[in-house]
Amino acid sequence: MTDTTSVQQADDYDYDRSALRAKLARVSQEPGSAKPQPILTVDRIVRRFGGMTAVDVDHLEVQRGAITALIGPNGAGKTTFFNLITGFDRPTSAKSRFASAGDQYARWTFQGRALGSTSAYRVAQAGMVRTFQLTKALSRMTVLDNMMLGAQDQPGERMLAALFRPTWGRREQQIRTKAEELLARFKLDGKKDDYAGSLSGGQRKLLEMARALMSDPAMIMLDEPMAGVNPALTQSLLGHIESLRDQGTTVLFVEHDMHMVRHISDWVVVMAEGRIVAEGPPASVMRHQAVVDAYLGSHHDQDLGDDAVLEEDFEQAVAVEDAARAEQAETGEAAEAPSAGRED
Ligand SMILES: Nc1ncnc2c1ncn2[C@@H]1O[C@H](COP(=O)(O)OP(=O)(O)OP(=O)(O)O)[C@@H](O)[C@H]1O
Numbered sequence: 001m002t003d004t005t006s007v008q009q010a011d012d013y014d015y016d017r018s019a020l021r022a023k024l025a026r027v028s029q030e031p032g033s034a035k036p037q038p039i040l041t042v043d044r045i046v047r048r049f050g051g052m053t054a055v056d057v058d059h060l061e062v063q064r065g066a067i068t069a070l071i072g073p074n075g076a077g078k079t080t081f082f083n084l085i086t087g088f089d090r091p092t093s094a095k096s097r098f099a100s101a102g103d104q105y106a107r108w109t110f111q112g113r114a115l116g117s118t119s120a121y122r123v124a125q126a127g128m129v130r131t132f133q134l135t136k137a138l139s140r141m142t143v144l145d146n147m148m149l150g151a152q153d154q155p156g157e158r159m160l161a162a163l164f165r166p167t168w169g170r171r172e173q174q175i176r177t178k179a180e181e182l183l184a185r186f187k188l189d190g191k192k193d194d195y196a197g198s199l200s201g202g203q204r205k206l207l208e209m210a211r212a213l214m215s216d217p218a219m220i221m222l223d224e225p226m227a228g229v230n231p232a233l234t235q236s237l238l239g240h241i242e243s244l245r246d247q248g249t250t251v252l253f254v255e256h257d258m259h260m261v262r263h264i265s266d267w268v269v270v271m272a273e274g275r276i277v278a279e280g281p282p283a284s285v286m287r288h289q290a291v292v293d294a295y296l297g298s299h300h301d302q303d304l305g306d307d308a309v310l311e312e313d314f315e316q317a318v319a320v321e322d323a324a325r326a327e328q329a330e331t332g333e334a335a336e337a338p339s340a341g342r343e344d
């Protein structure tokens with residue numbers, strides 16, 4: 001590794017990926033199953049919009065050191081779930097001031113720290129950062145400035161530090177060096193002085209990932225990192241994600257691209273209609289009845305007995321969905337929750 005990134009490390013991080021996979025192979029494949037070393041544990045997180053329940057997750061554990069994919073059809077609640085646990089939205093089941101002992105309310109902990117009423121900024125400081133399905137790079141700012149904004153603990157924002165300009169200057173230089181190293185790693189160094197608005201969709205995705213890494217997160221959450229990325233870049237993006245894991249960053253990502261899911265994930269969690277309906281290693285989870293039902297709906301009449309047919313159906317269902325999403329993107333409809341705009 002050529003940069004100065006120092007990831008928040010934990011003793012129980014499985015740097016050896018085959019050991020990690022062997023461990024996961026012994027984990028129960030029931031929704032909500034216990035993991036050997038959970039970095040994130042979520043309980044009773046419910047989000048309703050009017051009469052519609054977008055998220056209703058009873059229990060979920062994410063294994064430290066694993067690349068976990070969160071998959072599910074459009075509208076399953078994946079982005080809403082990300083918004084909730086990163087502090088960009090509040091659960092309907094949040095603890096209220098009037099809660100009494102014995103009440104059931106949403107609770108989630110990251111590295112043992114309760115995050116229930118923590119702001120998005122503090123969640124990021126706690127080591128959990130996310131990227132957005134619809135990229136949030138600031139178009140009228142340069143690529144490098146976007147990166148510098150991603151740095152945790154921005155000294156320039158603190159009044160007191162601003163009074164001691166020499167310290168501030170040194171820290172800013174460190175941040176700049178780190179930003180430049182990350183940009184080089186994502187092959188965006190040639191664009192550092194360009195406006196972020198001039199980047200292609202794929203380059204913006206890379207910029208967003210690079211920016212998220214400015215704060216040395218213990219876990220990075222990627223919402224559809226491959227969407228809109230040029231096929232020529234996808235392989236390198238996969239490589240980036242795997243090397244992040246290898247260097248000590250737990251990865252949780254939402255993705256519709258099943259090639260990517262199968263290729264890089266150690267564990268797959270399937271969501272449908274707000275609930276976790278299946279979990280398991282990629283190869284076996286895709287054959288799960290609940291997964292086929294989630295993607296095809298319950299009104300299909302194909303013979304689901306044969307695994308080959310099943311995989312084909314599954315992929316077909318995903319392809320139909322991708323086409324629908326592309327159309328949606330063309331007509332300019334945004335699927336992302338408006339609450340995600342509370343980024344700053
Ligand atoms: N702010 C909101 N107000 C009302 N409904 C919302 C809001 N945000 C999300 N929803 C609804 O909640 C459900 C879950 O949406 P969400 O965006 O989380 O799904 P998703 O799994 O991320 O889908 P996709 O794969 O298309 O990105 C959808 O029915 C969506 O329309």
Ligand SMILES: [Mg+2]
Pocket residue numbers: 078079080133335
């Ligand atoms: Mg989404």
